[in-house]
Structure formats: C-alpha cells, structure tokens
Amino acid sequence: MIFTLLLAVLALQGQGAQPAQPPPTARLQAPIDLTGYWVSVVTEDWRWRMLTPPKGDYSSLPLNDEGRKVADGWDPAKDEASGNACRAYGGAAIMRVPGRLHITWQDDVTLKIETDAGMQTRLLHFGAAQPPAGDAGWQGYSVATWEIAGAQRGAGGGGGQRGDGAAEAAAGRGRGAPPGPRFGSLKVVTTQLKPGYLRKNGVPYSENAVVTEYFDRHNESNGD
16 A cells, blocks of 8 residues: 555656756847848948048047057058958947848857948857857957846846846736736847957057947837
8 A cells, every 4th residue: 555655656746747948048038139131320420431531530539559550550452462351340340331231040049140341240149158269350259148128137148037126027917917028138249359440441459359239129110
C-alpha cells in the first residue's frame, strides 16, 4: 500500500513538472518595429551633411589641437590611394550621411542595417555584454539593448524586467486582461572602430571612439 502510494505521488509530480522555457529572444521582445526601408530626412546641419564642407570647416565640433591638425591636413586623394576612401562612412558618422537604409533581422538576436551611402553593413548584437576581442572595422562592434518603458534601464539583451510601477500597473489590470501597448527604444553602443571622419572633409575620430545611439520610431499623422 505504501509502495503504491509513493508511486502515485511520483506520478503526479512528474505530470506537474514543466520543462524550463528559454527566455524570449530580442526579436520577440522588440517594443518597436524598426525593420523596413528608410530614407533620411535632413532637417539640420544641411550644409555639412548634403555637401562636402571645405577643408578646415569644423564648426560646432569640439576638437582639440590634434583633431584640428588632422582636419587641416585632410587629403582625399591620399585616402583613396591608401585604401581608406570609406573613412567618412564609418560607424560614428554613417547614420548622419543622407541616404537610404534597409533594416532586417539577420537572426533572432542580430539586427542588420544596410546603407546605400558607402555600401556599408552594420550588425547590432543583442545579449553581448562586451564585444569579443578582434580587429577594428569601419562599423566596429555594436552591442544592442531594448529599453522598454517601465523596465529597468538597459537590463538584459532584450530589454530586461519590468520596474515596480509597470508590475503594479500590470497587476491592476487583473488576471486575463489583455496586455497594454509596449513602448521603448533601441540603445546601441559601438566600439572597436577604425579611425574615421565625422564629416567628409576629414574631421577625425580615433580608434578609441565610443558611439552611443538611441533609435526610436515615430508615426506621423500622414502615415509616414
């Protein structure tokens, strides 16, 4: 009798056990959809972005003496001859170069940005706390995190857990209530960059540059 009872308890325990579920991927956690084709709308710095400024024009940029020296010595023919014609299309500047973008998911934890300006490809890696060791490149290595409204800022590869306020709001909706809308943005930190130009006229950034970006999506009333 005791043996039979133990078997029944074990059987019930086995039925109730659920296999551990993997955490949702960055793609599933996305609070906004950034995929698709995009085109630049230039509403600021037109004379530096739409045209190549003359040598020595580094207005509004906080350069030190060495930076001004490099900018004053800019020689595009020398860049071309040395195989560095892409210096103006590196990761610290490419998103301000007017043109078209194509954003897709390369896989569930990697967003891909392809630009027609400079024919560059950026990969934004979710879930990577630190970039792996490796050689520098024009687009460097980008670590991405979702920053979801009400969540702990920057937590987790896909956005992290809810903060106390969001948890209380969720509880207040009651069990079984439909989830509310999710809002947030994409934070990207890029390192391991080759030295490049912030502007096409040779205004430099070094291999020690750290670029922090925030991507948001805004829907206009006209459908754009």
